[in-house]
Amino acid sequence: MHGCPERTMSELFDSACLRTVEAAAIAASGDDGWSLMQRAGQAAWSSLRRRWPQAGRVLVLAGPGNNGGDGYVLARLALQDGCVVQVLALADAGPGTALARRACADYLASGGQLLPWRGQLPEADVVVDALLGLGLSRAPQGELAALIEQLNASAVPVLSIDLPSGVMADTGGVPGVAVQATQTVAMLLPSFGLYTGAALNHVGAVEVAGLEHGLTREQRGSPCAWRVGAGDLAALLPRRQRDWHKGRNGHVLLLGGNHGMGGAVLLAARAALRSGAGLVSVATCGVHVPALLASCAELMGFDAAAADMLKARLGAAGVLALGPGLGCDDWARALYAQVLASDLPKVLDADALNLLAAAPRPLAGSVITPHPGEAARLLGCRTADIQADRLAALHALVQRYDCAVVLKGAGSLVGAPQALPWLVDAGNPGMAVGGMGDVLTGVIAALLAQGLSPLQAARGGALLHAAAGDLAAGRHPYGMMPSDLMPHLRVLANPEDV
Structure with missing residues (x-):
């Protein structure tokens, strides 16, 4: 059939395997994970630039974990590229890991600023969802849920890093409110939850950034499913x-x-x-x-x-x-x-x-x-x-x-x-x-x-x-x-x- 899709057969992984792969990739890099976070932030920024090359105003929603750290790296790169960048964190959700704190410090040292969440989203051409990633264990609550609801009510395109916040990585389930992304960039390997169930209402276009992890099949671990497409x-x-x-x-x-x-x-x-x-x-x-x-x-x-x-x-x-x-x-x-x-x-x-x-x-x-x-x-x-x-x-x-x-x-x-x-x-x-x-x-x-x-x-x-x-x-x-x-x-x- 002329113009048939490319082959898409690939492995899908659960969150436990992804964390094992992340640990193996960090060990292979020889540092504490800083270089891997830099590559993740760069991959997310490159994805954003490919999809929205004319975007001049970037709003990053940064959570407390390493997903937020990826967002801070992206924010620094966007600043260096001449964009107007704003990073918004919930009142009690500043950087909570050593890597995220370091990424935040780098962003601030580049001239960036942090905005508190006051119930209103600033104007932007693209919003980056770096709130939760793979770390969701229950439905978003309180200010986080209110932030996601307001984001979904806006007409601004959204890039989610790893997974739209509110979507379960292992199941594709959405137990409460979840970000409705325009595009999702998954890091290292694709998670199962990106491709089935209610997640399909939230992930938008999916892109996988391998981050040049260089891991063998044995180091990657066992997948939880195969994915096949028309190709x-x-x-x-x-x-x-x-x-x-x-x-x-x-x-x-x-x-x-x-x-x-x-x-x-x-x-x-x-x-x-x-x-x-x-x-x-x-x-x-x-x-x-x-x-x-x-x-x-x-x-x-x-x-x-x-x-x-x-x-x-x-x-x-x-x-x-x-x-x-x-x-x-x-x-x-x-x-x-x-x-x-x-x-x-x-x-x-x-x-x-x-x-x-x-x-x-x-x-x-x-x-x-x-x-x-x-x-x-x-x-x-x-x-x-x-x-x-x-x-x-x-x-x-x-x-x-x-x-x-x-x-x-x-x-x-x-x-x-x-x-x-x-x-x-x-x-x-x-x-x-x-x-x-x-x-x-x-x-x-x-x-x-x-x-x-x-x-x-x-x-x-x-x-x-x-x-x-x-x-x-x-x-x-x-x-x-x-x-x-x-x-x-x-x-x-x-x-x-x-």
């Missing part, structure tokens, strides 16, 4: 040989489409075809079959109540997908029981997950694709608990159901037993519409049918689905329909073109 599709999707036939591309049997919900299973079936499945059968309510076949002649649709036909298709299929438009009545429960009795690989979504939540059981060799509400039912907790720590929720789902899991949402997460999680850095708010999950079910089922493992199919399917959503959205995401993804699925499902 990684070619590495994650199946490739075909010239002599392959439809049987090699697999037979997907989709089951669902209860009364009044035939469109859901049709969307899933069309997505399976557009994602490369060789054959797609659909077991649905008999009343939906004529419309199904009229809409897509390539499908093999039949009445799920026809026991002989269902038994034959269950025997012929290679992958089962259950959930789109399923419902929870006796008809749905009967299909659910037959699917779970099969040894075939399965993809479960929607009401199939609600039936699973009522009687949890392991599903080795299969894939489940819950959104946060379904995940809460599967784990017996609240949706807010899922969103507060999406990575922990993913691990819990994998452990309880012993299968590959796609935890849908902003920054979808993919996990499987004994595997490092994957974060999908693609997708957009226009995909928040009924039927979009049905499309994902079909995509993953098609990749399973083509021979990928459950983790590979879940990972590649979630990325393919999100990337197709981005192409379909263009500059106008709102009003997008799930069917808008179909032509883009076809293009992106061809690895040689992406």
Whole structure:
């Protein structure tokens, strides 16, 4: 595909690992961390200058820790570059570490001044958020919360250092008020919390400054997740040989489409075809079959109540997908029981997950694709608990159901037993519409049918689905329909073109 994105596959780290890496980088530099702070401040200043080259008035909000120290270094560099610079600190939040005090002294020696917070932000072209960084342990309170709220109410662009203040580094959760940054520059390595959940409302554009740390992979420690974007599709999707036939591309049997919900299973079936499945059968309510076949002649649709036909298709299929438009009545429960009795690989979504939540059981060799509400039912907790720590929720789902899991949402997460999680850095708010999950079910089922493992199919399917959503959205995401993804699925499902 011409103009395809660059590969973005990278490792993500939690705050404990980042602190270990920082300590190792300091040890490698041979001093107390001063040179590393200088490089961090320089990297942040360079990021600001690239993004806002005409900015002449810079306001730095400096916290008491080393994140604030990075801000003081930036402030000194901005002064030296001829900018009008103001540094604002809360009444009781002056430099609290030795390095921050030294950076503050350097800034003052260069002619800078400190302003007390008096409830009003000075005018500026750009504001630098150097308040908390990775050090957040609870929601901002008091004057700090008031400062952040006023900053968010202004129309001034914001550069956050490490992480927008108020965002949790390990989870992407936002327990209270948080800075809404225009751009975030992460130091050394990217933290997991930059790329998922509520954090996506706050981080803006993300840039990672490696600071020339020179650390080996062993010194960097173990990541907590992999991050993939649209540019990684070619590495994650199946490739075909010239002599392959439809049987090699697999037979997907989709089951669902209860009364009044035939469109859901049709969307899933069309997505399976557009994602490369060789054959797609659909077991649905008999009343939906004529419309199904009229809409897509390539499908093999039949009445799920026809026991002989269902038994034959269950025997012929290679992958089962259950959930789109399923419902929870006796008809749905009967299909659910037959699917779970099969040894075939399965993809479960929607009401199939609600039936699973009522009687949890392991599903080795299969894939489940819950959104946060379904995940809460599967784990017996609240949706807010899922969103507060999406990575922990993913691990819990994998452990309880012993299968590959796609935890849908902003920054979808993919996990499987004994595997490092994957974060999908693609997708957009226009995909928040009924039927979009049905499309994902079909995509993953098609990749399973083509021979990928459950983790590979879940990972590649979630990325393919999100990337197709981005192409379909263009500059106008709102009003997008799930069917808008179909032509883009076809293009992106061809690895040689992406």
